[in-house]
Amino acid sequence: MSTQPPPPPHLWPAPPPQGYGYGPPPLNGFALASLLVGLLCFPPLGIVFGVVALVQVAKKGERGKALAVCGLTVSVLLSGVLVLGVERAADTLFERARASGAAEPYEDVEGELTDFAELGVGSCFNVPGGDLLAEDPFVYRIACTEVHDAEVTLAHALSGSRFPGEEELKESTAEECWRAQDAYAMDTWALPSYAEMFYFAPSRATWRDGDRRLVCVIGTAEQEHRGSLRKDAGMLEPDQVAFLRAMNEADLALGHAPDAGVDEALEEYRAWAREMDGVLAAEARMLDAAKARPKVAGPAGVQHERVEAARRQWRRASEATTGDGFAKAWDRALAELPVETEKTLRGAYGLSTTVPEWLEEAQGDGSGAPGRAPSVEQA
Numbered sequence: 001m002s003t004q005p006p007p008p009p010h011l012w013p014a015p016p017p018q019g020y021g022y023g024p025p026p027l028n029g030f031a032l033a034s035l036l037v038g039l040l041c042f043p044p045l046g047i048v049f050g051v052v053a054l055v056q057v058a059k060k061g062e063r064g065k066a067l068a069v070c071g072l073t074v075s076v077l078l079s080g081v082l083v084l085g086v087e088r089a090a091d092t093l094f095e096r097a098r099a100s101g102a103a104e105p106y107e108d109v110e111g112e113l114t115d116f117a118e119l120g121v122g123s124c125f126n127v128p129g130g131d132l133l134a135e136d137p138f139v140y141r142i143a144c145t146e147v148h149d150a151e152v153t154l155a156h157a158l159s160g161s162r163f164p165g166e167e168e169l170k171e172s173t174a175e176e177c178w179r180a181q182d183a184y185a186m187d188t189w190a191l192p193s194y195a196e197m198f199y200f201a202p203s204r205a206t207w208r209d210g211d212r213r214l215v216c217v218i219g220t221a222e223q224e225h226r227g228s229l230r231k232d233a234g235m236l237e238p239d240q241v242a243f244l245r246a247m248n249e250a251d252l253a254l255g256h257a258p259d260a261g262v263d264e265a266l267e268e269y270r271a272w273a274r275e276m277d278g279v280l281a282a283e284a285r286m287l288d289a290a291k292a293r294p295k296v297a298g299p300a301g302v303q304h305e306r307v308e309a310a311r312r313q314w315r316r317a318s319e320a321t322t323g324d325g326f327a328k329a330w331d332r333a334l335a336e337l338p339v340e341t342e343k344t345l346r347g348a349y350g351l352s353t354t355v356p357e358w359l360e361e362a363q364g365d366g367s368g369a370p371g372r373a374p375s376v377e378q379a
Contacts, residue, residue, distance in 0.1 A: 026063065047076060110147065111140030116200070119215060120155050121184070122230060124148040130221035132198050144228040150198065151229055154180035154216040163207040173201045177216035178255070182248040185218065185229045186236060190352035194222040195229065239293060240349050246283040247342070253279040263323035270326070273318035276333070280311045299345040310336035 111126045116139050119125060124144040127137040132150060142148050154177060164172070177199040185191055196219045202211040218229055233241045253275050258268040284307045290300035313333035320326035339355055347353045 043076075109138070109140045111142030114139050114141040116215070117213060119152050121152055122228070123152045123155075124228070125150055125152075127221075132217070132219045132221055145226060147224045147226055149221040150217040150219045152215060152217050153177070153184040154214065156214060157212040158202070158214050159212075163202075163204050166204065169201060173199055173214055173216075175252075176214070178252060180216045181218060182244075182252070183232060185231050186233065186241065186244040186248065187231055187351050188244075188248060188251070189346060189354055189356055190231065191218070191229060191356070192220065192223070192225065193357045194225070195220055196222075237350075239290065239296070240351060242286055243290070243345075243349050244351070246279075246286045249279050250276075250283055261323070262326050266320070266323055266326060269323075269330075270318045270320065273314045273320075273326070273330075277311050277314040277318065280307050280314065283307050284311070296345065296348040299341075299348045303341055303345050306337050306341055310334075 109126050109128050114125065119139065119141065122144070124142055124146075126140045126142055126147075126149045127134065130149045131137065144151065158173075163169070177197055181197050182188065198217050198219045200213075200215040200217070202213065220229075236244070253272075256272055256275060258265045258272060260268070262269050284304055287300045287304040287307065291297050291304065293300075310333045313329050313336060317326050317329035317333060320329060339359060343353050343355060
């Protein structure tokens, strides 16, 4: 049986002419993706898509060469901008490190690099070079049993939406941090001589950015220090707590003396004298109750007498009509409370009897008024 020969070539169906069924070649997807990714997402990926698009357009005859070139160009330019931004951010980071005294911020400092906001009460930490005054220091959290530069006594957010002003904020935060330190390490005489109070508070600029965090610390960077300084109400006997609260309140009140001279601010000094009378009245009530406890009865009775004598002088000061009269009553009030009497009473309570350097200096210069370590504000 014979087979049918194929039709001649001119009878095979031919594709319809352009414009009659097939239309223009398709648009290359990578060309469009190059432009979109370069503009909106990740420019380096836009470069890759642009190169792929140009190759496929050439091989497959697809449309989109101009789009791919445009996407490639945009992606290259934006990638350059991205690299420049990363470099500037890195420069800023290392500039902060240099400003804090650490050329290599992640080396040569004991502890784990920690966000400052993660520090809580009782946290101990180091800073590069032990510089607690550095602007925006890097913080390395470490166990308090190891050598450390500082220990947190208070960490919380300040209230209010309006920035209170530099001076007002400085005064209020310093007072709050002293109270926090006195509550954290109640036996202030037991603190080492190199311990100082520092605080980190928002500045006007950071307040606008939403920063409200106040962190108070005891700084011990001047010497190698191990161990926590914490000795709060939960670690003391109730009678020790009552005694220390009264004594610390008196110390804080003594620090409220006006900055101006007595003659220029006599009314302010008279108000301060009334404050002193009030805190000493509370101390007298505590001592009166303590006289019923055999182990402290004798020293408490002596201190009670001295406190009442001091109160009489403070009341005279509050009624003074001249700066000279106030100053004389002030001197007599301070002289009524010798440090040796308090030292004996502290020993009876089982507390530290080492007279702090700041108190020895005050007694030595004749002022009789306790001093405080300098407060430091850190934005």
